[in-house]
Amino acid sequence: MTSQRPPGSAAEQTRGKATEGLLDRAVDHALAHLAGLGDRHAAAEATPAELRTLLDAPLPVHPTDPAEVIDLLAEAGRRGTVASPGPRYFGFVIGGSLPVALAADWMVSAWDQNAAAYTPGPAASVIEEVCARWLVELYDLPRETSVGFVTGGQMATFTGLAAARHHLLDRHGWDVSERGLSGAPEVTVLASAERHASVDRALRFLGFGSAGIRDLACDADGAVDPAALRGELERTRSPAIVCLQAGNINTGAVDPIAEASALAREHAPGAWVHVDGAIGLWAAASRRLRPAGLELADSWSTDAHKWLNVPFDCGIALCAHPASHRAAMGISAVAAPYVVLSEQTRDQIDWNPEWSRRARSVPVYAALRALGRDGVAELVERTCELARRFAAQLGGVPGVEVLNRVLLNQVLVAFRADDGDHDTLTRNVVEAVQREGTCWLGGTVWRGRYAMRISVSNWSTTEDDVDRSVQAIMGALRQCRRQ
Ligand SMILES: *Cc1c(COP(=O)(O)O)cnc(C)c1O
Numbered sequence: 001m002t003s004q005r006p007p008g009s010a011a012e013q014t015r016g017k018a019t020e021g022l023l024d025r026a027v028d029h030a031l032a033h034l035a036g037l038g039d040r041h042a043a044a045e046a047t048p049a050e051l052r053t054l055l056d057a058p059l060p061v062h063p064t065d066p067a068e069v070i071d072l073l074a075e076a077g078r079r080g081t082v083a084s085p086g087p088r089y090f091g092f093v094i095g096g097s098l099p100v101a102l103a104a105d106w107m108v109s110a111w112d113q114n115a116a117a118y119t120p121g122p123a124a125s126v127i128e129e130v131c132a133r134w135l136v137e138l139y140d141l142p143r144e145t146s147v148g149f150v151t152g153g154q155m156a157t158f159t160g161l162a163a164a165r166h167h168l169l170d171r172h173g174w175d176v177s178e179r180g181l182s183g184a185p186e187v188t189v190l191a192s193a194e195r196h197a198s199v200d201r202a203l204r205f206l207g208f209g210s211a212g213i214r215d216l217a218c219d220a221d222g223a224v225d226p227a228a229l230r231g232e233l234e235r236t237r238s239p240a241i242v243c244l245q246a247g248n249i250n251t252g253a254v255d256p257i258a259e260a261s262a263l264a265r266e267h268a269p270g271a272w273v274h275v276d277g278a279i280g281l282w283a284a285a286s287r288r289l290r291p292a293g294l295e296l297a298d299s300w301s302t303d304a305h306k307w308l309n310v311p312f313d314c315g316i317a318l319c320a321h322p323a324s325h326r327a328a329m330g331i332s333a334v335a336a337p338y339v340v341l342s343e344q345t346r347d348q349i350d351w352n353p354e355w356s357r358r359a360r361s362v363p364v365y366a367a368l369r370a371l372g373r374d375g376v377a378e379l380v381e382r383t384c385e386l387a388r389r390f391a392a393q394l395g396g397v398p399g400v401e402v403l404n405r406v407l408l409n410q411v412l413v414a415f416r417a418d419d420g421d422h423d424t425l426t427r428n429v430v431e432a433v434q435r436e437g438t439c440w441l442g443g444t445v446w447r448g449r450y451a452m453r454i455s456v457s458n459w460s461t462t463e464d465d466v467d468r469s470v471q472a473i474m475g476a477l478r479q480c481r482r483q
Contacts, residue, residue: 022066029074037086041437046079054079087460088439088469093249093279093306093410095457097363101310104366108359115359118345124359129346131365135316138373139284141295146322148329148351149304149361152315153278156301158202159317159329159353161241163299164272165206167324168239171270177327181207188236189213190229191243192255194222196276199243221405222248224255226263233267240264240271246291247280250446250453252387252408254280258293273297278315279457282307283408285376289384299325307380307409309459310363317352326350383409383456386466390454393470400477403451411454412446415477423450425480432476439469 046054055076083089085096097105113121115128132147150156165187169176172185189208191199193215200210217228224244233240242264244255257275264271274297275281281302283289294300298321304314319325330350331339341347349355371379387409394413395402403412417425430443430452444453452473456466 018066022070025067025070026074029070029077033074033077033081034085037083038088040083040086042083042086042089042440043434043437044080044082051076051080082440084440085458087458087462087465089458090439090441090454090456090469092442093455093457095303095306095309096460097311098309098367098370098459100370101308101363101367104363105311108362111359113359114356115361116349116354116356117339117347118342119340121359122345124362125346125348127359127365128348128361131361131368132346134368135364136318138368138376139281139294139300139318140290141300141318142320144320144322146319146325146351148317148319148325149348149364150315150317150352150354151313151360152305153196153276153301153303154198154201154315155353156278156303156315156317157198157274157276158205159325159351160274160299160301160319161199161202161206161243162328162353163319163321163325164241164274165208166328167298167321168241168270168272170324170327172239186238188238188240189243190216190232190236190240192216192218192224192245194218194224194248194250194253195243195245196249196278198278199276216242218248218253221253221407222251223253224260226256226259229260230263230267233263233271236268236271240268242268242271242273244273244275244297245280246275246277246283246294247408248410249279250410250412250444250451251404252279252406252410253404254283254291254407256293257291258296261293261296272299275300277302279303279307279410280408281316282376282380285373286380287377289380289408304364304367307383307457308364308367308376309379309457310367314360314364316364329353379459380409383458383461386461386463387411387454387456389463389466390456390470393467394473397474403446403449409456411456412444412451413454413473414449414451415480418481426450426452428480428483429473429476432480433473436472436476438472439465441469 084094113124115121115124118125136145148159150159166176168187169184174184191213214232216224219225244257244260246254261273264273277300280291284294300318302316304310304316305312388406390411391402391406394400399416401414403414414422415426415429416422427450441454444451
């Protein structure tokens with residue numbers, strides 16, 4: 001034991017001081033970054049070339065002072081980040097970080113636990129166990145629903161569909177874990193034509209080719225048309241997975257989950273219904289906005305790093321059939337003798353595809369504990385209200401058209417051009433807004449038309465931020481019309 005220094009030795013104290021100094025430095029940089037979010041240009045200031053000039057160098061041969069490294073990264077953050085945690089970032093569906101979630105996330109790094117199982121991180125395991133139960137209650141899903149915390153909506157959908165694949169094939173006497181897919185009974189996948197591309201990717205990872213996916217036509221809002229689902233189900237002879245969504249990425253529309261589940265039960269008994277609720281599952285916290293029939297599905301996927309506003313990255317997979325979830329993810333079949341699994345406590349590896357992993361449920365726990373059910377509902381309702389404020393203000397301007405019914409937090413806007421080329425004008429306005437920097441939002445194509453896409457997902461956005469952003473958009477429109 002001579003090589004171990006006793007605590008409190010000079011070396012230990014020096015190490016402690018060095019850590020403290022670096023963390024203090026990082027805190028200062030981080031606080032300056034956060035304080036600037038409300039005033040800075042919403043996009044990154046630096047070009048790719050400038051960022052490479054700042055960051056690129058031959059692999060260092062000799063050590064560099066750690067403080068210098070942190071300062072260099074802070075500079076890269078100053079010039080090369082987008083203000084997505086700030087109040088006027090409306091691009092994609094991103095969300096910021098609630099202060100309590102960010103603080104919790106820092107502790108996760110300091111704890112540096114391997115949250116693969118109980119043994120290497122007991123507190124992380126119990127936090128996840130409690131957090132899982134809270135989420136099932138918050139979404140009001142069947143109480144036996146199992147939960148996995150993954151990196152994002154993509155992996156949450158992968159996890160849900162892996163459980164579906166195992167479940168359906170098992171019911172047809174085929175153990176996919178053991179036998180793989182070649183020679184397996186055919187599985188039909190029916191999916192909303194408006195699905196997020198991560199559903200296709202998850203299916204691809206699982207060995208379901210895109211050629212086998214049957215698109216379900218959608219209505220004017222972008223929600224699956226039940227008649228289209230009925231037609232596809234009637235033609236289906238094999239075990240089926242039905243992929244629906246709560247929260248269309250363009251319009252926020254929620255598929256008719258209750259009706260679709262009933263149709264699936266009637267026409268394809270044993271069909272598995274998965275709901276991609278990356279955006280819309282959080283609406284379940286609100287009495288007013290809860291997607292009807294949500295609890296009737298078999299699996300759900302969502303993101304915590306979007307609307308719940310925890311730092312990247314955290315997605316959540318939920319499954320009403322815990323045995324199938326665990327059979328698809330758990331390691332019992334391949335257990336390594338050095339992994340100590342516990343019967344009495346939660347081993348996270350049973351519920352997610354990662355092995356070693358970050359304790360990513362901790363910021364979710366912090367957010368839920370700090371907000372409570374009412375706080376989550378309020379966050380969701382407030383951001384939806386702000387989306388309607390955008391729609392009301394922009395929609396009231398001649399030559400500006402709101403293309404969707406604002407059902408959640410998403411707004412699509414198009415601008416009418418005198419020359420009839422509305423798409424080019426709209427694209428130019430989006431680019432002008434991005435250049436001007438008061439806010440940031442992106443574009444999309446909706447029903448063949450180019451549209452400005454506004455997503456209000458950040459806890460810190462206020463009415464004033466919406467008003468200032470509307471002014472910036474109107475300024476950009478005037479500028480583009482003059483050109
Ligand atoms: C963002 C999103 C996803 C993908 O989630 P990630 O967290 O980016 O992996 C899937 N579906 C919808 C509807 C989304 O908005």
